Amino acid sequence: MNGVQWIKITTDIFDDEKIQLIESMPEGDTLIVIWFKILVLAGKQNNSGILSLGNKVYYTEEMLSTVFRRKATSVKLALSMFEEFGMIEIIDGAITIPKWEKHQNIDGLEKIRKQTRERVARHRQKQKALITGEAQLVLDCNVTVTDENDNVTQEIKNKSKNKNKKEIENILDNSSRKPETYIPPKYYSLLESISYKYNDRFLYPNNYTLTHAQKMKIGEYLASGYVTSDEVISMIERIPEDTTSPLAYLFKSMENLKQERMLECKAIAHENARKKYMINEKKV
Numbered sequence: 001m002n003g004v005q006w007i008k009i010t011t012d013i014f015d016d017e018k019i020q021l022i023e024s025m026p027e028g029d030t031l032i033v034i035w036f037k038i039l040v041l042a043g044k045q046n047n048s049g050i051l052s053l054g055n056k057v058y059y060t061e062e063m064l065s066t067v068f069r070r071k072a073t074s075v076k077l078a079l080s081m082f083e084e085f086g087m088i089e090i091i092d093g094a095i096t097i098p099k100w101e102k103h104q105n106i107d108g109l110e111k112i113r114k115q116t117r118e119r120v121a122r123h124r125q126k127q128k129a130l131i132t133g134e135a136q137l138v139l140d141c142n143v144t145v146t147d148e149n150d151n152v153t154q155e156i157k158n159k160s161k162n163k164n165k166k167e168i169e170n171i172l173d174n175s176s177r178k179p180e181t182y183i184p185p186k187y188y189s190l191l192e193s194i195s196y197k198y199n200d201r202f203l204y205p206n207n208y209t210l211t212h213a214q215k216m217k218i219g220e221y222l223a224s225g226y227v228t229s230d231e232v233i234s235m236i237e238r239i240p241e242d243t244t245s246p247l248a249y250l251f252k253s254m255e256n257l258k259q260e261r262m263l264e265c266k267a268i269a270h271e272n273a274r275k276k277y278m279i280n281e282k283k284v
Contacts, residue, residue: 007043009036018085025073025081035087036080037068042097044199044209049100053188053212058094063189067196183219190222190229191215197233201259202246214247221254226261 013019022031041059042049061079065072075147079095082088089096183191195210202208210218221227235253239246 009039020089022081022085027077030070030074031078031081034064034068034070034075035082036065036097038082038088038097041067042100049097051095051097053192057185057188063192064095066189069190085160183216183223186224187219187229191219194218194229194232194236197236198246201236201239206246207213208246210247217251218254221258224258226258227254231257 014023019032021033022028023278025031038051041064042051045051051064053059059067061076064070064079067073068075078089079090083090086098089098192215195215199209219231221232222229231248232254235250235257238244238253239249243249
């Protein structure tokens with residue numbers, strides 16, 4: 001689910017009696033930070049003020065503690081205080097924000113809807129072109145002029161999407177991909193930490209964020225046992241600033257590590273088998 005890029009906060013928020021009471025508490029500053037993190041998370045989820053991963057998995061105190069990078073006791077205290085003040089409601093285990101519309105970025109929501117409509121239209125146009133066999137021509141023109149000799153270098157690249165049959169088959173295959181692989185719930189909080197790290201680094205200025213499907217794909221690597229969440233976060237930190245596709249770089253790094261670990265396991269298995277064979281040979 002695509003989130004909005006900003007939420008509305010009134011300039012007199014710190015004049016609000018509830019906020020003033022929270023600030024006066026021993027952990028007041030931490031509680032205020034947690035409140036803003038809740039608002040931002042709700043904006044990112046864009047699910048009518050409900051803090052959830054998808055439609056059925058709701059954020060718990062432990063998950064929020066991991067995502068917000070705050071002590072579990074502080075998060076528990078904050079949620080208790082916010083619920084008492086009517087700032088949140090917990091309904092059937094789901095943390096919700098009443099009157100969420102006052103924090104919503106209506107313009108941002110409409111922009112997301114427009115982008116979604118345009119993306120769907122482009123996808124349909126692409127599928128129609130593939131079915132009808134219409135070639136799509138892409139022209140990239142790069143012109144360089146020097147003052148000394150007025151030499152003009154012009155590079156034109158023509159790319160036809162019907163030129164490569166295998167590429168077309170891959171596109172068609174993607175439209176009928178198998179259902180999303182099941183990821184055990186124990187990885188959800190780790191995936192949120194990874195998502196938080198990735199979004200925090202690449203949201204500005206490129207507006208890159210992880211989608212639910214992309215997080216689940218990362219979850220497949222975690223569930224495989226060959227890659228840990230700490231390693232994924234470290235990979236995100238090492239992604240070059242000038243890379244054109246941070247996500248592709250991340251997935252390539254995870255795949256390389258997975259393959260390396262698989263080879264290590266295979267080598268260990270072979271060595272154990274060799275040792276066992278040698279022991280059996282000596283017994284004979």
